[in-house]
Amino acid sequence: MGDKNPEAGSSKPPTSTLYPVYTVTNVQNKVRVLDGKKVTYSSWVKLFQLHARGYKVLDHIDGTLPPAKDDQLYESWMEIDAIELQWIYSTLSDDLVVRVLDIVDYCQKLRELASQLADVDQPVTEGRLIIQLVNGLPPEYDVVAAAQLHHTLPPWEDAVNLLDAEERRHNARMTPPVVAAATRDTDQP
Structure with a gap:
Protein backbone atom coordinates (compact mmCIF):
# COMPACT_ATOMS: atom_id res chain seq x y z
CA MET A 1 0.00 0.00 0.00
CA GLY A 2 2.79 2.51 0.73
CA ASP A 3 2.88 5.56 2.95
CA LYS A 4 -0.24 7.67 3.13
CA ASN A 5 0.09 11.41 3.10
CA PRO A 6 -2.20 12.79 5.84
CA GLU A 7 -2.59 16.05 3.90
CA ALA A 8 -3.63 14.40 0.62
CA GLY A 9 -7.23 15.15 -0.18
CA SER A 10 -7.37 17.79 2.54
CA SER A 11 -9.52 20.79 1.76
CA LYS A 12 -7.33 23.05 3.89
CA PRO A 13 -6.01 26.02 1.96
CA PRO A 14 -2.24 26.50 1.86
CA THR A 15 -0.97 28.65 4.71
CA SER A 16 0.69 31.26 2.50
CA THR A 17 -1.56 32.13 -0.41
CA LEU A 18 -1.44 35.36 -2.37
CA TYR A 19 -4.63 37.37 -1.95
CA PRO A 20 -6.18 37.89 -5.44
CA VAL A 21 -6.05 41.71 -5.19
CA TYR A 22 -2.25 41.54 -5.43
CA THR A 23 -2.35 39.81 -8.82
CA VAL A 24 -3.91 42.76 -10.67
CA THR A 25 -1.34 44.59 -12.76
CA ASN A 26 -3.62 46.92 -14.73
CA VAL A 27 -7.22 47.38 -13.63
CA GLN A 28 -7.98 49.28 -16.85
CA ASN A 29 -7.76 45.93 -18.67
CA LYS A 30 -10.85 44.87 -16.68
CA VAL A 31 -12.77 48.09 -15.94
CA ARG A 32 -13.11 50.81 -18.57
CA VAL A 33 -12.41 54.44 -17.70
CA LEU A 34 -15.45 56.39 -16.54
CA ASP A 35 -15.67 59.51 -18.67
CA GLY A 36 -19.43 60.22 -18.64
CA LYS A 37 -19.58 59.97 -22.43
CA LYS A 38 -18.57 56.54 -23.73
CA VAL A 39 -18.69 54.90 -20.32
CA THR A 40 -21.56 55.96 -18.07
CA TYR A 41 -21.54 55.86 -14.31
CA SER A 42 -24.01 52.97 -14.08
CA SER A 43 -22.04 50.75 -16.48
CA TRP A 44 -18.78 51.64 -14.72
CA VAL A 45 -20.28 50.71 -11.33
CA LYS A 46 -21.46 47.34 -12.67
CA LEU A 47 -18.04 46.56 -14.15
CA PHE A 48 -16.25 47.71 -11.01
CA GLN A 49 -18.48 45.63 -8.74
CA LEU A 50 -17.90 42.54 -10.89
CA HIS A 51 -14.17 43.15 -10.73
CA ALA A 52 -14.24 43.66 -6.96
CA ARG A 53 -16.28 40.49 -6.45
CA GLY A 54 -13.94 38.49 -8.69
CA TYR A 55 -10.91 39.63 -6.74
CA LYS A 56 -12.62 39.11 -3.37
CA VAL A 57 -12.61 42.76 -2.28
CA LEU A 58 -16.28 43.70 -2.67
CA ASP A 59 -16.46 44.17 1.10
CA HIS A 60 -14.25 47.25 0.69
CA ILE A 61 -16.94 49.09 -1.31
CA ASP A 62 -20.21 47.66 0.00
CA GLY A 63 -20.24 49.43 3.35
CA THR A 64 -18.58 46.68 5.38
CA LEU A 65 -16.64 48.20 8.25
CA PRO A 66 -12.91 47.47 8.56
CA PRO A 67 -11.59 45.43 11.48
CA ALA A 68 -10.79 47.30 14.68
CA LYS A 69 -7.40 49.02 14.76
CA ASP A 70 -6.13 46.54 17.34
CA ASP A 71 -7.18 43.54 15.19
CA GLN A 72 -4.31 41.71 13.50
CA LEU A 73 -6.17 41.96 10.16
CA TYR A 74 -6.46 45.76 10.29
CA GLU A 75 -3.19 46.56 8.46
CA SER A 76 -3.94 44.06 5.70
CA TRP A 77 -7.47 45.47 5.32
CA MET A 78 -6.18 49.04 5.03
CA GLU A 79 -3.54 47.99 2.50
CA ILE A 80 -6.15 46.29 0.32
CA ASP A 81 -8.45 49.30 0.77
CA ALA A 82 -5.68 51.58 -0.55
CA ILE A 83 -5.18 49.32 -3.56
CA GLU A 84 -8.89 49.41 -4.32
CA LEU A 85 -8.92 53.20 -4.05
CA GLN A 86 -6.08 53.23 -6.59
CA TRP A 87 -8.25 51.08 -8.86
CA ILE A 88 -11.11 53.54 -8.54
CA TYR A 89 -8.98 56.60 -9.25
CA SER A 90 -7.20 54.92 -12.16
CA THR A 91 -10.53 54.14 -13.83
CA LEU A 92 -11.81 57.74 -13.73
CA SER A 93 -11.12 60.29 -16.46
Whole structure:
Protein backbone atom coordinates (compact mmCIF):
# COMPACT_ATOMS: atom_id res chain seq x y z
CA MET A 1 0.00 0.00 0.00
CA GLY A 2 2.79 2.51 0.73
CA ASP A 3 2.88 5.56 2.95
CA LYS A 4 -0.24 7.67 3.13
CA ASN A 5 0.09 11.41 3.10
CA PRO A 6 -2.20 12.79 5.84
CA GLU A 7 -2.59 16.05 3.90
CA ALA A 8 -3.63 14.40 0.62
CA GLY A 9 -7.23 15.15 -0.18
CA SER A 10 -7.37 17.79 2.54
CA SER A 11 -9.52 20.79 1.76
CA LYS A 12 -7.33 23.05 3.89
CA PRO A 13 -6.01 26.02 1.96
CA PRO A 14 -2.24 26.50 1.86
CA THR A 15 -0.97 28.65 4.71
CA SER A 16 0.69 31.26 2.50
CA THR A 17 -1.56 32.13 -0.41
CA LEU A 18 -1.44 35.36 -2.37
CA TYR A 19 -4.63 37.37 -1.95
CA PRO A 20 -6.18 37.89 -5.44
CA VAL A 21 -6.05 41.71 -5.19
CA TYR A 22 -2.25 41.54 -5.43
CA THR A 23 -2.35 39.81 -8.82
CA VAL A 24 -3.91 42.76 -10.67
CA THR A 25 -1.34 44.59 -12.76
CA ASN A 26 -3.62 46.92 -14.73
CA VAL A 27 -7.22 47.38 -13.63
CA GLN A 28 -7.98 49.28 -16.85
CA ASN A 29 -7.76 45.93 -18.67
CA LYS A 30 -10.85 44.87 -16.68
CA VAL A 31 -12.77 48.09 -15.94
CA ARG A 32 -13.11 50.81 -18.57
CA VAL A 33 -12.41 54.44 -17.70
CA LEU A 34 -15.45 56.39 -16.54
CA ASP A 35 -15.67 59.51 -18.67
CA GLY A 36 -19.43 60.22 -18.64
CA LYS A 37 -19.58 59.97 -22.43
CA LYS A 38 -18.57 56.54 -23.73
CA VAL A 39 -18.69 54.90 -20.32
CA THR A 40 -21.56 55.96 -18.07
CA TYR A 41 -21.54 55.86 -14.31
CA SER A 42 -24.01 52.97 -14.08
CA SER A 43 -22.04 50.75 -16.48
CA TRP A 44 -18.78 51.64 -14.72
CA VAL A 45 -20.28 50.71 -11.33
CA LYS A 46 -21.46 47.34 -12.67
CA LEU A 47 -18.04 46.56 -14.15
CA PHE A 48 -16.25 47.71 -11.01
CA GLN A 49 -18.48 45.63 -8.74
CA LEU A 50 -17.90 42.54 -10.89
CA HIS A 51 -14.17 43.15 -10.73
CA ALA A 52 -14.24 43.66 -6.96
CA ARG A 53 -16.28 40.49 -6.45
CA GLY A 54 -13.94 38.49 -8.69
CA TYR A 55 -10.91 39.63 -6.74
CA LYS A 56 -12.62 39.11 -3.37
CA VAL A 57 -12.61 42.76 -2.28
CA LEU A 58 -16.28 43.70 -2.67
CA ASP A 59 -16.46 44.17 1.10
CA HIS A 60 -14.25 47.25 0.69
CA ILE A 61 -16.94 49.09 -1.31
CA ASP A 62 -20.21 47.66 0.00
CA GLY A 63 -20.24 49.43 3.35
CA THR A 64 -18.58 46.68 5.38
CA LEU A 65 -16.64 48.20 8.25
CA PRO A 66 -12.91 47.47 8.56
CA PRO A 67 -11.59 45.43 11.48
CA ALA A 68 -10.79 47.30 14.68
CA LYS A 69 -7.40 49.02 14.76
CA ASP A 70 -6.13 46.54 17.34
CA ASP A 71 -7.18 43.54 15.19
CA GLN A 72 -4.31 41.71 13.50
CA LEU A 73 -6.17 41.96 10.16
CA TYR A 74 -6.46 45.76 10.29
CA GLU A 75 -3.19 46.56 8.46
CA SER A 76 -3.94 44.06 5.70
CA TRP A 77 -7.47 45.47 5.32
CA MET A 78 -6.18 49.04 5.03
CA GLU A 79 -3.54 47.99 2.50
CA ILE A 80 -6.15 46.29 0.32
CA ASP A 81 -8.45 49.30 0.77
CA ALA A 82 -5.68 51.58 -0.55
CA ILE A 83 -5.18 49.32 -3.56
CA GLU A 84 -8.89 49.41 -4.32
CA LEU A 85 -8.92 53.20 -4.05
CA GLN A 86 -6.08 53.23 -6.59
CA TRP A 87 -8.25 51.08 -8.86
CA ILE A 88 -11.11 53.54 -8.54
CA TYR A 89 -8.98 56.60 -9.25
CA SER A 90 -7.20 54.92 -12.16
CA THR A 91 -10.53 54.14 -13.83
CA LEU A 92 -11.81 57.74 -13.73
CA SER A 93 -11.12 60.29 -16.46
CA ASP A 94 -8.62 63.00 -15.57
CA ASP A 95 -11.40 65.58 -15.14
CA LEU A 96 -13.35 63.34 -12.77
CA VAL A 97 -10.30 62.42 -10.71
CA VAL A 98 -9.54 66.08 -10.03
CA ARG A 99 -13.14 66.79 -8.99
CA VAL A 100 -13.43 63.70 -6.79
CA LEU A 101 -10.08 64.28 -5.10
CA ASP A 102 -10.91 67.94 -4.46
CA ILE A 103 -14.20 67.10 -2.72
CA VAL A 104 -12.68 64.15 -0.84
CA ASP A 105 -9.73 66.31 0.21
CA TYR A 106 -12.04 69.12 1.34
CA CYS A 107 -14.18 66.76 3.44
CA GLN A 108 -11.12 65.12 4.99
CA LYS A 109 -9.56 68.48 5.88
CA LEU A 110 -12.75 69.61 7.59
CA ARG A 111 -12.97 66.36 9.53
CA GLU A 112 -9.30 66.65 10.58
CA LEU A 113 -9.80 70.25 11.73
CA ALA A 114 -12.78 69.19 13.82
CA SER A 115 -10.70 66.41 15.41
CA GLN A 116 -7.86 68.82 16.18
CA LEU A 117 -10.27 71.26 17.80
CA ALA A 118 -11.75 68.44 19.90
CA ASP A 119 -8.21 67.51 21.01
CA VAL A 120 -7.83 70.99 22.54
CA ASP A 121 -11.22 70.87 24.27
CA GLN A 122 -12.99 72.93 21.60
CA PRO A 123 -15.27 70.33 20.02
CA VAL A 124 -17.25 71.19 16.91
CA THR A 125 -20.79 69.85 16.76
CA GLU A 126 -21.67 67.76 13.75
CA GLY A 127 -24.28 70.35 12.78
CA ARG A 128 -21.67 73.13 12.79
CA LEU A 129 -19.34 70.92 10.75
CA ILE A 130 -22.07 70.40 8.13
CA ILE A 131 -22.72 74.16 7.96
CA GLN A 132 -19.01 74.76 7.37
CA LEU A 133 -19.00 72.03 4.73
CA VAL A 134 -21.89 73.73 2.92
CA ASN A 135 -20.30 77.18 3.12
CA GLY A 136 -17.10 76.00 1.44
CA LEU A 137 -18.67 74.16 -1.49
CA PRO A 138 -18.32 75.42 -5.08
CA PRO A 139 -21.45 76.94 -6.75
CA GLU A 140 -22.44 73.75 -8.60
CA TYR A 141 -23.39 72.27 -5.23
CA ASP A 142 -25.77 75.10 -4.30
CA VAL A 143 -28.94 73.03 -4.83
CA VAL A 144 -27.91 70.07 -2.68
CA ALA A 145 -26.26 72.38 -0.17
CA ALA A 146 -29.30 74.58 0.32
CA ALA A 147 -32.05 72.00 0.03
CA GLN A 148 -30.61 68.91 1.68
CA LEU A 149 -27.59 69.77 3.79
CA HIS A 150 -28.11 73.19 5.31
CA HIS A 151 -31.76 72.77 6.29
CA THR A 152 -31.75 69.17 7.51
CA LEU A 153 -28.17 68.95 8.88
CA PRO A 154 -27.82 65.20 8.31
CA PRO A 155 -25.09 63.11 9.97
CA TRP A 156 -21.61 63.67 8.51
CA GLU A 157 -21.49 60.41 6.52
CA ASP A 158 -24.92 61.12 5.01
CA ALA A 159 -23.77 64.61 4.01
CA VAL A 160 -20.66 63.25 2.30
CA ASN A 161 -22.80 60.64 0.50
CA LEU A 162 -25.19 63.38 -0.66
CA LEU A 163 -22.24 65.32 -2.07
CA ASP A 164 -21.07 62.20 -3.87
CA ALA A 165 -24.54 61.68 -5.39
CA GLU A 166 -24.65 65.34 -6.46
CA GLU A 167 -21.24 64.96 -8.08
CA ARG A 168 -22.50 61.97 -10.09
CA ARG A 169 -25.65 63.87 -11.11
CA HIS A 170 -23.57 66.84 -12.19
CA ASN A 171 -21.22 64.64 -14.23
CA ALA A 172 -24.16 62.92 -15.95
CA ARG A 173 -25.59 66.31 -16.95
CA MET A 174 -22.26 67.35 -18.46
CA THR A 175 -22.61 64.72 -21.18
CA PRO A 176 -23.10 66.71 -24.39
CA PRO A 177 -26.47 66.32 -26.13
CA VAL A 178 -25.13 64.78 -29.36
CA VAL A 179 -28.58 64.25 -30.88
CA ALA A 180 -29.60 67.88 -30.43
CA ALA A 181 -26.38 69.13 -31.99
CA ALA A 182 -26.76 66.78 -34.95
CA THR A 183 -30.36 67.94 -35.51
CA ARG A 184 -29.35 71.60 -35.43
CA ASP A 185 -26.59 71.00 -38.00
CA THR A 186 -28.91 69.23 -40.46
CA ASP A 187 -31.64 71.91 -40.21
CA GLN A 188 -29.40 74.59 -41.65
CA PRO A 189 -29.25 75.04 -45.45
